Amino acid sequence: MSASIEIRAPAEETEGTRSQILRWLKRVGESVAENEPLIEIETDKVTVEVASPGSGVLREILRHEQEEIAPGELLGMLDPASRTATDAAAPAPARGAGTAPAGGEPAATRAAAGTGARAGAANATAPLSPAVLRAAGAGSPAARAPAEAAAQPQPAVPAEGVRRVPHSAVRRRTAEHMVQSLLHTAPHVTTVFEADMGAVLEDRARRRDDFARRGAPLTLTAYFVQAAVAAIRAVPEANSRWTDAALEIYEPIHVGVGTAVEGSGLVVPVLRDAHTRDLFETARGLDDLVSRARAGKLTPADVRGGTFTLSNHGVSGSLLATPIIINQPQSAILGIGKLERRAVVMGEGEAEKIAVRPRCYVTLTLDHRVMDGHQANRFMQTLVDTLSGWRDQ
Secondary structure, three states, X not given: OOOOEEEEOOOOOOOOOOEEEEEEOOOOOOEEOOXXXXXXXXXXXXXXXXXXXXXXXXXXXXXXXXXXXXXOOEEEEEEEHHHHHHHOOOOOOOOOOOOOOOOOOOOOOEOOOOOHHHOOHHHOOOOOOOOOOOOOOOOOHHHHHHHHHHHOOOOOOOXXXXXXXXXXXXXXXXXXXXXXXXXXXXXXXXXXXXXXXXXXXXHHHHHHHHHHHOOOOOOHHHHHHHHHHHHHHHOHHHOEEEOOXXXXXXXXXXXXXXXXXXXXXXXXXXXXXXXHOOHHHHHHHHHHHHHHHHOOOOOHHHHOOOOEEEEOHHHHOOOOOOOOOOOOOXXXXXXXXXXXXXXXXXXXXXXXXXXXXXEEEEEEEEEOOOOOHHHHHHHHHHHHHHHHOOOOO
């Protein structure tokens, strides 16, 4: 008789990431083929599939929907294909809290296609960090269910006229991360500058058609990424990580770009090696990341390893946002407000005049343990000078 096959969570860990089971794609007693999608796991970054590590019949589910899981944790057991002839004849147990409808449409934000997460549970590569686990009772899920149900607090019944919207894993982890960053980790300070975007807009008008023909839509975000790289070169501390022993300054510049995804919240795909890219490569890389983020096709690798973050909140009409919560363990985040035409005083003395210019507010929210005000202001001055006097970087 062949030994049962263990179904385990992906073993790889990634900083700042926790996970829970979103759904099982098979019920106990149903057959599954090797490498067939078996579980959907939701992290605070993306949703990934765990593929079946072998062919056979799903015998037992040990971790259920909405339960947090740890990397490498045992999630269920599979009877191998050699035993399916007898096992498959047995009726499937009644559906419990831990089972999910068979099959069904994949999650819209599924990110595992073509990644290691589909190569089998033992070799999955979804970025899962240790979760706080409640103690698992002995015996089968059916035997544990009454005790577990009693131990879990029951949700309050909403008052009349109140609609309850359960938190998704993404929203819950985002909230925890923000509270931890702002209230328990980094003293946030924000410096505010104003950038003149006239030179950038002229350059964009000149290049946009050529970039589009070459497959890279030219957005203003590409210019902000390039200007941020110039500012980081002037103030490397902005691209760092605070530790109790020392400040770790990163040489590579990996820029996370906050991207709103309908129905999923905010994700931050990372443009890797931004310091090695010219404007065209920056634009092409951003288009790829943002397109895949909004299509729900990001992989775990796309959202890890950022060293600096950019939040273009102005695209939704915001003039100024402060503080923008720092994406730990980074040390700073750049905020970009709405671009609009403003009356400004230009020139000096008899040459002084009022002109209408395209301008926007830009902010740097920083970890005050890492940088003092003069460093933050030097960063911002470099940024706005790069934008206002734009030349091909």
